[in-house]
Amino acid sequence: MKSDLISLYTILHKEVTRFLRIWTQTLLPSAITMTLYFIIFGRFIGSRINDIQGFSYINFIAPGLIMMAVITNSYSNVVSSFFGSKFQRNIEEILVSPTPTWVIIVGYAVGGVLRGLIVGLLVTLVSLFFTKLVIYNIILVILFVFLTSLVFSLAGLLNGIFAKSFDDVSIVPTFVLTPLTYLGGIFYSLSVLPPVWQFISQFNPILYMVNGFRYGFLGFSDISVTLGLSFLVGFVVILFWLNWYFIEKGVGLRT
Amino acid sequence: MKALSIHKLEKTYRNGVVALKGISMDVEEGDFFGLLGPNGAGKTTTIGILTGLVTKTGGTAQVFGKDIDKEFEEAKRLVGIVPQEMNFNIFEKVIDIVLDQAGYYGIPRDIALSRAEKYLKQLGLWEKRTVTSRTLSGGMKRRLMIARGLIHHPKLLILDEPTAGVDVELRRSMWDFLVDLNKSGTTIILTTHYLEEAEQLCKRIAIINKGEIIENTTKKQLLSQLNRESYVLDLLHGINNVPEILGVTITKIDESTLEVQFPSGKSITALFKELERHGIIIKSMRTKTNRLEELFLDLVEDKK
Structure with a gap:
């Protein structure tokens, strides 16, 4: 067990060192993008939009913007790092060692979570320049941000396992993640949508993450927070198992 | 004791290519064993199976009695691999590549540091420890992979074409290093295209061709066949x-x-x-x- 923990620490240390070394590519872009979102949607456009559920528009979108940064960074950190290791073949350093599969998954996933949380914190700090954040329930804020980050780190790992080219690394974030995030209730309340879109939106998992996180800040949500938490735990379990299964089978890793 | 025991090892790739047709061979502890064969003969596939990079489709393999199907983690601890192709992160520092590998084997940092110093000094890389690996010359990269392969003190070291593209002088110094390593008790399996290398270093030699072992004997006996x-x-x-x-x-x-x-x-x-x-x-x-x-x-x- 001690050996496994040293192995886990090694992967984690390598991951954190990697994203800190290239911080201009990993930490800075989201902070800048979100600053623009706060300026444009929060100040310029938001000032002309009515309050939502008693909160100013900038207050309403702030939790969603933080969550958006967490989601994209957690996902892209793991998928790019894992695929990069496959591409350079240095993943073989781990595969030839006695490192168990669960250590590989936890090491890469926690690396993604840490980047997601650091970027989330940076965006939160940026938001303080534009609005005064209130926190309704800190436990829920932490639970939702941690579990969401973990879900997308695990999803990124799964993408990394199957990816065979750099195109495969960008397809999911571009064509799946970005649309789901934008349609996940970051910029609007579910109640403004026509009933049919309200129904369709319920199948978007990001809606539950954004609303649960927003509930932690503002104390209101379009969906059941308990249901959101249950989904997140369910996703973590399923994605962990899928990663474990495919790594054990050697999919994308062994010939 | 047998350092390696392979029995009817088979590998058919998904595209239908039969790389190994049920090969069997033993390597005794302390041996310096040469595995020779032309390109595509099955050498790297065999090594890949033993190190977990290739999934076998039949047969068994044991490393110092540890079956790779039942006790693969224990078997992996006993094997060090120096691959044919460069497979380290070119953006990482030399010392980090070696220390991280130690970490994957669960070796505490202080022990890993002293071992890294020992092997990097022996292989003439200590002065380069803080440079990124992409700046190393071809020969240095190969020596780095040897240091990395030894960091967990394997009882069996497998080298896949370790001196390919290395100049004559450096090749000789690597030979000396490997001979000393073998004398100190490490069993070595070497695949090489340089048959002079096998003739100089190996005690036993197996020749593999088209997925079959066509000869497996001592170097002395093998050379006595030469007419x-x-x-x-x-x-x-x-x-x-x-x-x-x-x-x-x-x-x-x-x-x-x-x-x-x-x-x-x-x-x-x-x-x-x-x-x-x-x-x-x-x-x-x-x-x-x-x-x-x-x-x-x-x-x-x-x-x-």
Whole structure:
């Protein structure tokens, strides 16, 4: 067990060192993008939009913007790092060692979570320049941000396992993640949508993450927070198992 | 004890290519074992199976008695691998590559640091420890992979073409290092294209061709199968016509150089006398190729 923990620490240390070394590519872009979102949607456009559920528009979108940064960074950190290791073949350093599969998954996933949380914190700090954040329930804020980050780190790992080219690394974030995030209730309340879109939106998992996180800040949500938490735990379990299964089978890793 | 025991090992890739057709072989503890074969013979596939990079489709393999199906993690701790292709992160520092590998084997940092210093110094890389690995020369990269492969003190070290593309001087120093390592108790399996390398280093040699072991014996026995000798003769004076001598094949390379081939056991003094009778005076003599290479080509050709 001690050996496994040293192995886990090694992967984690390598991951954190990697994203800190290239911080201009990993930490800075989201902070800048979100600053623009706060300026444009929060100040310029938001000032002309009515309050939502008693909160100013900038207050309403702030939790969603933080969550958006967490989601994209957690996902892209793991998928790019894992695929990069496959591409350079240095993943073989781990595969030839006695490192168990669960250590590989936890090491890469926690690396993604840490980047997601650091970027989330940076965006939160940026938001303080534009609005005064209130926190309704800190436990829920932490639970939702941690579990969401973990879900997308695990999803990124799964993408990394199957990816065979750099195109495969960008397809999911571009064509799946970005649309789901934008349609996940970051910029609007579910109640403004026509009933049919309200129904369709319920199948978007990001809606539950954004609303649960927003509930932690503002104390209101379009969906059941308990249901959101249950989904997140369910996703973590399923994605962990899928990663474990495919790594054990050697999919994308062994010939 | 057997360092490695392979029994009817098979590998058929998804595209239908049969890489291994049920090979069996044993490597004794302390051996310096050569696994030779042409490109695509199955050498790297065999190594890949033993290190967990290739999934076998049949057979069994044991490393120091640890079955790779049942106790793979324990078996992996006993094996060190120096792969054919560079497979480290080119953006990482030399020292970090070695220390991280130690970490994957669960070796505490302080122990890993002292081992890294030892091997990087022995392999002439200590001064380069803080540079990123992409700045290293080809030979240095190969030595880095040896240091990395040794960091967990494996009982069995597998080197897949370790001196490919390495200059002669460096190759010799790597040979010395490997011989010392073997003397200190590490069992070594070496695949190589340089048959001179196998002839210099290995005690036992297996030849693999098209997924089958076609020879597996001691180097001494293998070389005793060689039934002819080849030499290149530099002549004191140039000649126009090549003499005909019974039982000897003589080929003119240029005006003052001949290649002669004759059966093992035939007196070379008698050959010299015959040549002198034809007015040919030998200035100097050298072997054309190493002996193992001739035998290797014969064996592989026979199986075609």
